Amino acid sequence: MEYEQVKEMVTLFNQSANQEMQLETEDVKLYLNKQPTSAVTTMRTPVEATPDLPTEEATSTHQPTVSESGTTIESPMVGSVYLQPAPDQSAYLTIGQSVTVGEVVCVIEAMKMMTEVKSTVAGVVTAVLVANEELVEYHQPLFEVKEG
Structure with a gap:
């Protein structure tokens, strides 16, 4: 199953009235639930690891959200x-960093494809809104940046 197919599903x-969905194929098990206390869970059948995973650049036409505390960088x-x-290197961004x-x-990471997220604003990081290795949603705020 291709990443674009999963993304479309x-x-x-998310646009449907359905509250729950489960999909199983030979190599992917996907469970989605809109209940407020649930989380998106994906389980993959183990496959042979590849030494270098390709990366993509995230392209988003969505404009960042501006609030009193700054502009947010959102998940594409x-x-x-x-x-x-x-794991043995320091974070890309920390609070107070330009x-x-x-x-x-x-x-x-989605479907073993690593996608770089690039800043859409310049400024100083005022908040890191997610934890490392956390599952994030489309347009979920990741960082707050005070422009300037």
Whole structure:
């Protein structure tokens, strides 16, 4: 099953009146639930690891949200967010750090595809709104940045 197919299914599910959905294929088990206390869970059948996973650049036409506390950098997709390039390396961004437009702020993994998320604003990071390896939703705020 291709990533785009899963992405389309999640989008259609979010737009539907259905509260729950489960899909199983040979290599993917996907369970979606709109209940407020639930989380999106994906389980994959183990497959042989590949040494270097390709990365994509996240392209989003969605404008960042501006609030009193700053502008948010939002997730362009559903997946697991990684706030550092590798477990033994420091985070891409920390509170108080300056960020520029186009700078990589995190990576989101979906269907074993790593997608770089780049900043759409320049300024100083005022809040990191997610935890490393947390599952994030489409347009979920990831960081707050005070522009300037």
